[in-house]
Amino acid sequence: MDIKLLNKDKEKVSFIIKNTDNVFVNTLRRNITSNVPTMAIDTVKFIKNSSALYDEILAHRLGLVVLKTDLKSYSLKTESKSKKSSTTELLLTLDCKGPCTVYAEDLKSKDPKVKPVYPKTVIVKLDKNQELKLEATAVLGTGKQHAKFSPGLMWYQGYPNINISKPNASGVTEAVKVCPTKVFRAENKQLKVHDMDKCILCMACVDLLGENVISVKGSNEDFIVNLESWGQLKHNEILEKAVEVMDEKLDDFTDEIKKIK
Numbered sequence: 001m002d003i004k005l006l007n008k009d010k011e012k013v014s015f016i017i018k019n020t021d022n023v024f025v026n027t028l029r030r031n032i033t034s035n036v037p038t039m040a041i042d043t044v045k046f047i048k049n050s051s052a053l054y055d056e057i058l059a060h061r062l063g064l065v066v067l068k069t070d071l072k073s074y075s076l077k078t079e080s081k082s083k084k085s086s087t088t089e090l091l092l093t094l095d096c097k098g099p100c101t102v103y104a105e106d107l108k109s110k111d112p113k114v115k116p117v118y119p120k121t122v123i124v125k126l127d128k129n130q131e132l133k134l135e136a137t138a139v140l141g142t143g144k145q146h147a148k149f150s151p152g153l154m155w156y157q158g159y160p161n162i163n164i165s166k167p168n169a170s171g172v173t174e175a176v177k178v179c180p181t182k183v184f185r186a187e188n189k190q191l192k193v194h195d196m197d198k199c200i201l202c203m204a205c206v207d208l209l210g211e212n213v214i215s216v217k218g219s220n221e222d223f224i225v226n227l228e229s230w231g232q233l234k235h236n237e238i239l240e241k242a243v244e245v246m247d248e249k250l251d252d253f254t255d256e257i258k259k260i261k
């Protein structure tokens with residue numbers, strides 16, 4: 001298996017995985033969405049709420065506040081017995097009096113490493129004489145329990161294989177224009193592939209020129225993978241944890257298999 005980085009920025013990474021199959025890539029995707037843990041607010045104790053919103057609406061909003069996650073110091077409640085040193089929950093407090101806008105940054109965390117990633121997320125607006133005072137408990141959880149714990153979104157496609165059998169066919173200029181990701185360029189009135197990695201398999205070029213001129217097919221062995229983090233964890237932390245989870249599941253499976261020998 002080979003991996004080649006295509007591009008990355010703070011939120012998103014794209015890379016090619018070669019010599020694998022759909023099962024492996026899809027298992028990685030499912031593990032990221034469902035089994036990589038992050039911190040999120042899970043319970044809220046309202047001490048005072050005279051805002052225009054009910055407790056339930058505010059609790060729901062607080063649950064969706066993206067929290068920076070420290071996987072080294074916290075563990076899932078189900079794992080806490082095996083990892084005696086790590087903590088399972090964190091208290092955040094909020095105490096605001098109107099008139100003001102209450103933002104995620106108004107949540108005061110007892111752990112400076114775990115705090116809102118997007119400080120200006122609006123929780124509620126308070127009018128004059130309105131007040132909001134609460135204690136929120138954040139825990140480590142997985143996307144399998146609730147989508148608020150998902151660390152990001154991974155999607156993938158087969159690596160494109162573009163075959164131009166009639167590069168001089170009419171419609172070269174239109175094909176360059178119709179491709180939404182600028183895969184082609186025209187050279188001496190001939191259609192040339194300029195950047196294969198950008199093809200999203202939309203088939204607009206095939207619809208325009210016909211299958212007797214061009215064919216586009218996604219590979220079943222090589223894949224372009226995109227991963228967008230919601231902010232709780234960095235891309236590399238998400239990928240490393242997903243692989244660790246896959247490893248643990250296979251170890252468990254191996255142990256069970258040994259028992260039936």
Ligand code: SF4
Pocket residue numbers: 160162178179180181182183184198199200201202203204205206216
């Ligand atoms: S399939 Fe779509 S993205 Fe790929 S080359 Fe054709 S028009 Fe461009």
